[in-house]
Amino acid sequence: MSDFAAERPLRITPDLLLSRRIAFERRMRRFPPVTAAIIALLIVVFAVELGAHALDSARAIVGIGALVR
Numbered sequence: 001m002s003d004f005a006a007e008r009p010l011r012i013t014p015d016l017l018l019s020r021r022i023a024f025e026r027r028m029r030r031f032p033p034v035t036a037a038i039i040a041l042l043i044v045v046f047a048v049e050l051g052a053h054a055l056d057s058a059r060a061i062v063g064i065g066a067l068v069r
Helices: 031-051 056-062
Strands: none
Touching: none
């Protein structure tokens, strides 16, 4: 039997958890604006590629700047 199989799982109790927030959690927001902006930008780029029919074929994908071997 391995050593890992012999270990019992640790029960997590309230005294193991921090009661206060640590520094980086205080600065976190529920809505991350930079992440949302990046996702919105990627959606716009994808829509432009669809509108330009840049995803119709391999040749079109290479034509818009994809790297090829």
